[in-house]
Amino acid sequence: MQTELSQELGIEHAVFGFTPFPAVAAAISRAGGFGVLGAVRYTAPDELRRDLDWIEAHVGGRPYGLDVVMPAKKVEGVTEADVEAMIPEGHRQFVRDTLAKHGVPELAEGEASGWRITGWMEQVARGQLDVAFDYPIRLLANALGSPPADVIARAHDQSVLVAALAGSARHARKHRDAGIDIVVAQGYEAGGHTGEIASMVLTPEVVDAVAPLPVLAAGGIGSGQQVAAALALGAQGVWLGSLWLTTTEADLHSPALTRKLLAAGSGDTVRSRALTGKPARQLRTEWTDAWDDPDGPGTLPMPLQGLLVAEAVSRIQKYEVDPLLGTPVGQIVGRMTSERSVQAVFDDLTRGFERAVDRVNRIAGRSGQ
Numbered sequence: 001m002q003t004e005l006s007q008e009l010g011i012e013h014a015v016f017g018f019t020p021f022p023a024v025a026a027a028i029s030r031a032g033g034f035g036v037l038g039a040v041r042y043t044a045p046d047e048l049r050r051d052l053d054w055i056e057a058h059v060g061g062r063p064y065g066l067d068v069v070m071p072a073k074k075v076e077g078v079t080e081a082d083v084e085a086m087i088p089e090g091h092r093q094f095v096r097d098t099l100a101k102h103g104v105p106e107l108a109e110g111e112a113s114g115w116r117i118t119g120w121m122e123q124v125a126r127g128q129l130d131v132a133f134d135y136p137i138r139l140l141a142n143a144l145g146s147p148p149a150d151v152i153a154r155a156h157d158q159s160v161l162v163a164a165l166a167g168s169a170r171h172a173r174k175h176r177d178a179g180i181d182i183v184v185a186q187g188y189e190a191g192g193h194t195g196e197i198a199s200m201v202l203t204p205e206v207v208d209a210v211a212p213l214p215v216l217a218a219g220g221i222g223s224g225q226q227v228a229a230a231l232a233l234g235a236q237g238v239w240l241g242s243l244w245l246t247t248t249e250a251d252l253h254s255p256a257l258t259r260k261l262l263a264a265g266s267g268d269t270v271r272s273r274a275l276t277g278k279p280a281r282q283l284r285t286e287w288t289d290a291w292d293d294p295d296g297p298g299t300l301p302m303p304l305q306g307l308l309v310a311e312a313v314s315r316i317q318k319y320e321v322d323p324l325l326g327t328p329v330g331q332i333v334g335r336m337t338s339e340r341s342v343q344a345v346f347d348d349l350t351r352g353f354e355r356a357v358d359r360v361n362r363i364a365g366r367s368g369q
């Protein structure tokens with residue numbers, strides 16, 4: 001699974017893996033792919049430094065990257081407290097009522113909720129970058145639009161390639177015009193924030209829109225056959241996020257959540273604003289149903305919704321409240337039916353890829369060539 005981009009990066013397989021877990025990122029790179037650590041949860045620079053040190057010690061000299069969530073629109077001088085103050089009391093009450101209905105216990109005194117909006121604020125993302133540029137990262141990806149021009153320039157000064165996610169050809173062109181090196185075309189099937197265009201339509205559209213820039217196909221990829229399809233559509237590689245969640249190296253901290261993921265079918269996700277205020281694909285739960293119910297208060301815009309539900313999500317996860325327990329994940333969850341090591345996932349991807357290529361060669365009358 002070699003393309004010009006994989007050769008440029010010196011990796012064996014053109015498989016890029018987004019993951020919030022350092023152990024998964026290192027294992028992806030060791031297996032011959034390209035691990036990309038999601039930085040959004042690191043609000044303290046020292047924690048990011050500790051985990052990048054860990055990756056450096058365990059990645060076996062292979063290349064890896066970092067993903068930040070820098071919003072395209074700059075919000076100056078707004079603190080978390082300012083955002084808190086904008087949340088209507090009716091929405092707070094709805095959260096309290098929904099948690100009470102399911103008997104979700106409180107966090108212990110002084111226990112911080114794990115997930116805050118601050119990772120999405122530009123000054124926090126810049127703090128993450130100050131740390132990351134001390135390490136030999138080869139790629140910097142941004143989830144919400146192109147990073148600011150000075151960040152792109154700084155990355156290029158350090159020979160770091162810059163990637164950005166796009167859900168439409170229009171977004172992809174904007175990234176190209178901003179000086180991005182790689183576009184990640186992320187289809188509707190994907191876990192996390194997604195647009196409305198399916199990968200089958202999006203990938204070739206984006207490839208044509210930004211040629212000759214390399215495009216990675218993301219969304220709905222979990223087998224070697226799907227990797228072959230993405231490369232046939234013109235992608236220079238694939239970018240996978242969901243598949244790693246049930247690897248043995250992943251640290252979900254919740255056996256109940258792992259069980260739910262392994263049991264879920266491809267129809268058990270929903271694209272909902274419940275988590276962040278922007279449509280993000282995730283497991284469908286009674287929590288997402290409550291927010292999507294037309295009789296409810298509805299969700300708030302980003303970043304209000306994320307702040308509103310942060311503590312509730314931590315409580316649901318900590319106490320593993322099954323009907324409400326969820327995570328961002330894509331439709332490929334239907335293929336995630338057993339816990340496997342990252343290396344086993346790669347073995348499966350390469351075998352499936354070879355089978356798909358053989359099959360297409362046979363169809364094209366090229367068997368034995």
Ligand SMILES: Cc1cc2nc3c(=O)[nH]c(=O)nc-3n(C[C@H](O)[C@H](O)[C@H](O)COP(=O)(O)O)c2cc1C
Nearest residue numbers: 018143190191192218219220240241242328329330
């Ligand atoms: C649990 C989870 C968290 C994610 N968080 C981010 C993120 O912080 N930044 C980002 O660029 N993409 C994020 N994504 C999207 C992935 O980078 C990737 O584009 C997507 O998972 C690909 O589609 P797939 O889920 O079908 O593999 C997340 C995906 C998942 C499943």
